[in-house]
Amino acid sequence: MGDKTLRLYDTMSRQVKPVKLLEPGHLRFYSCGPTVYSYAHIGNFRTFLTADLIVRTAEAIGWRVSYVSNITDVGHLTEDDVADAAGEDKMERALRSKEGENFHNVWELAEYYESALQEDWQRLNLREPMVRPKATQHMREQILATEELIGKKSAYETPTGVYFDVESFPGYGKLSGNTQEGLKSSVRDVVADDNKRRQADFALWKKDEKHLMQWFSPYGWGFPGWHLECSVMAMKYLGETIDLHGGGEDLIFPHHECEIAQSETLSGKPFCDHWVHTRFLLVNGEKMSKRAGNFYTVRDLVGRGADPLAIRYALISGVYTKNLNFTDQSLSDATSNVERFRRADAVVDAALDSAGEGPDVFGSTLEDLYEEALEAMLNDLNTSVALAKALEGARTILREEGTISKAAAQSAKSFLDRVNALLGIVRHDVALPVTEAAPAKPAIDGARIQARIEERAAAKKAKDFALADAIRRELDAAGIELRDTPEGTVWVVKTASLS
């Protein structure tokens, strides 16, 4: 186990390479979290899922993982460093929106969406980070860092704020491939702040006495720039040099570029050797965005009857290095796969209780499949292959339903446990609150469904199949599907579609 290594695509060197650990057996990993001004959407979760799978895979080869994922709870401008009046604060805008009417102030709003994030995090069976630091709780560190950067002549104060001087950091642009020249010739019509020395300089501190969230600093009242919090929190919890840093592809520039410049200037040491970025999730072939408003949240989908683990499955069904298209179809595909794992799990549990003595018919088959799934994950998180191997294992178990010995059940159980630890798609690691566990509500009440099922059973007994089929069609029209099993007829609610 000790000789295995995790290989991931590194944005900096543009190649798949092994994750090098500064301290043997200990991975220090920082993954950028969301700004909590609204519900996180499933695109955000694809990125968090990449981080989750990195943690799970690292643990599967025996690494200890220090995993930090922040919460940005300071509202930053929609046009971050643009000094023009169109720049609007995201949190303030959220507060003024219809949903914002439920909150007294931005602090309350941030708190609400933060707890909503936690709930959705659990629904999708994501590992809890070691720390989930918040920007607002690290003001002192951010102000001290700003002071230090000014002291090192890498930052300067203007009437509007404190800016990082990108020319003081020759490596600026090495992550994104943007050059200083390229940035100047950007077609984007950015309104330059006359107070900045260079257009590319970014804010460490914004002076603003009207901002709804403000702190006092050596530069007066204001709030920190967006990029500073991650530098400060990553170094505080993980050290000046970390092993791995992740986030969405949009963060490559400017966020991570700025983070490198700040961190390395502050410490004088390399900040991070390995950068992983998750490509955007598309919905029905189009990019999701908060601005366009075409995004799904986990709670939207769960409210429509989607199985949370199926959402998880759908979001990890493609590799993180490519765009993935989320559709009604991909969700329903995922649902049947997740159900297959659950069935295998139930079959194994039943066998564990009642199976008799006998040989382990699975031999090394399941063991081999798990190893192949792990290998796939170690090879740049090839979730497609890992899921395929896991599914093959589930099918292998299901094939033996009814004839599984105790020994076989034990090896199947061990397989499912390990697959679940690696991929999290068999069952939740932590039990969800009771309300979550309740099945989707049927359109008509359960007692009436049960009564119709009994009528149908009577009709079947009397060989009145026309009536029996009519009842089945009636329930089907109400979204209730009947399944005749050896133990009698059961009903399930059919999953609603996205559109």
Place this chain on the structure above:
RNA sequence: GGUGCCGUGCCCAAGUGGCCUAAGGGGACGGUCUGCAAAACCGUUAUUCGCCGGUUCGAAUCCGGCCGGCACCUCCA
């Protein structure tokens, strides 16, 4: 204009030089089961990898060109 990513069966999606006459899932079709269905299980379903050239004993995989899609270049995961 600059910087990256991608184009694989009806759909989703792995595979980046020979185990590929291309994994896995969905769908479709056939079978078992069933009063009939549904569910479940079993099986079948790309000699072909956007197009045109080239390199090579050998290419979906490497190189060049073209066509098409996507992303970033100071809102974004």
